[in-house]
Amino acid sequence: MRVLMLGAPGSGKGTHGARVAARHGVPHVSTGELLREQIAAGSELGRIAQPYMERGDLVPDHLILSMVVDRLMNPVPAAGYVLDGFPRTLPQAKAAYEVALAAGLTLDAVVCLEIGHDELIRRLSRRGRVDDTTETIVHRIDVYEAQTLPLLDYYDGRGILHRIDALGAVDEVTARVLNALDRVAAERA
Numbered sequence: 001m002r003v004l005m006l007g008a009p010g011s012g013k014g015t016h017g018a019r020v021a022a023r024h025g026v027p028h029v030s031t032g033e034l035l036r037e038q039i040a041a042g043s044e045l046g047r048i049a050q051p052y053m054e055r056g057d058l059v060p061d062h063l064i065l066s067m068v069v070d071r072l073m074n075p076v077p078a079a080g081y082v083l084d085g086f087p088r089t090l091p092q093a094k095a096a097y098e099v100a101l102a103a104g105l106t107l108d109a110v111v112c113l114e115i116g117h118d119e120l121i122r123r124l125s126r127r128g129r130v131d132d133t134t135e136t137i138v139h140r141i142d143v144y145e146a147q148t149l150p151l152l153d154y155y156d157g158r159g160i161l162h163r164i165d166a167l168g169a170v171d172e173v174t175a176r177v178l179n180a181l182d183r184v185a186a187e188r189a
């Protein structure tokens, strides 16, 4: 099962992505986490990415693409994966689709966690990551709306988009996500 978790910062992509990955026995691949590891390791990619991340801007597409291809193509996780935070722009999505199509590895499902503006700001203000300051939070939500929301139409057009209400108890939202994916798996079987 190859799944993409989409949603604004604070929508719970990381939490639910990890749970879906555990349930399906596949790796949870978070580009935000991979980038934070690069920063912690002091790599060149980390040094380049850090200022973008601190501002709440997106890291340039070509850097992200080579990092993800590196993580997912050699070797390819045989049972699939849960992608969290990539693709985040239309150029990333189109480039990833080209590579995936050639390799027979296109996505089975895209889960979009939907949640209102005020709730996002409330959640992010409590989280306390270095890029979770008030101005950065508002900016990251703007960036999400401008650059990532267009992906919804793109994946809907491919017939693989599942919109999930992300408001409610964490376990309840996880159950909604897992149910949607069980239906996808049943349709494929």
Ligand code: AMP
Pocket (backbone or CB within 6 Å): 009, 031, 032, 033, 035, 052, 053, 054, 056, 057, 058, 059, 060, 061, 064, 084, 085, 086, 087, 088, 089, 092, 131, 140
């Ligand atoms: P996240 O942990 O998913 O919220 O990502 C944290 C930060 O990493 C984002 O605000 C971006 O600066 C950067 N980032 C993560 N994934 C991507 C991506 N696919 N494209 C560009 N920047 C990304």
